Amino acid sequence: MSDVVYLTKEKFIALEADLRDMKINGRKTVAAKIAEARGHGDLSENAEYDAAREEQRHLEYRIAKLEETLSKSRVIDSKDLPNDKVYILSKVTVKEQKTSKKIEYLLVSPEEADFEKNKISTTSPIGKGLMGKKVGEIAEIKVPAGILKYEIVEISR
Numbered sequence: 001m002s003d004v005v006y007l008t009k010e011k012f013i014a015l016e017a018d019l020r021d022m023k024i025n026g027r028k029t030v031a032a033k034i035a036e037a038r039g040h041g042d043l044s045e046n047a048e049y050d051a052a053r054e055e056q057r058h059l060e061y062r063i064a065k066l067e068e069t070l071s072k073s074r075v076i077d078s079k080d081l082p083n084d085k086v087y088i089l090s091k092v093t094v095k096e097q098k099t100s101k102k103i104e105y106l107l108v109s110p111e112e113a114d115f116e117k118n119k120i121s122t123t124s125p126i127g128k129g130l131m132g133k134k135v136g137e138i139a140e141i142k143v144p145a146g147i148l149k150y151e152i153v154e155i156s157r
Contacts, residue, residue: 030056078157091156097149
């Protein structure tokens with residue numbers, strides 16, 4: 001429970017909005033479904049009621065997890081971090097040693113990771129392998145497919 005979750009201000013605001021929506025609209029919607037299902041008679045054989053209650057449990061679980069994440073969150077700004085090494089919120093351009101292909105990654109918290117947008121988590125194998133490296137260093141990263149060797153070409157914010 002003590003693990004800090006680092007988020008950008010935008011992601012923190014988005015998660016707060018999601019939480020508000022679940023608490024207000026989500027709970028109203030589920031309550032209406034439960035009330036409607038109750039109106040259908042015997043609850044012991046009412047699949048609609050059981051489904052609505054299960055939806056309620058799922059919603060409350062999601063609310064609790066989001067509240068936990070927000071309570072552990074610390075908003076960070078990339079401008080407050082140095083560019084000398086790879087840190088969270090670093091934009092890192094790497095060159096794959098075998099193919100010489102260049103790839104740019106943005107290192108983010110697990111909550112903000114989006115591989116399709118090249119936003120990788122600092123806890124992923126590639127993220128862990130890049131953290132703390134400087135321009136010119138080679139990161140050897142063990143992944144399920146083998147070992148990747150990336151040269152750090154550029155670090156920016």
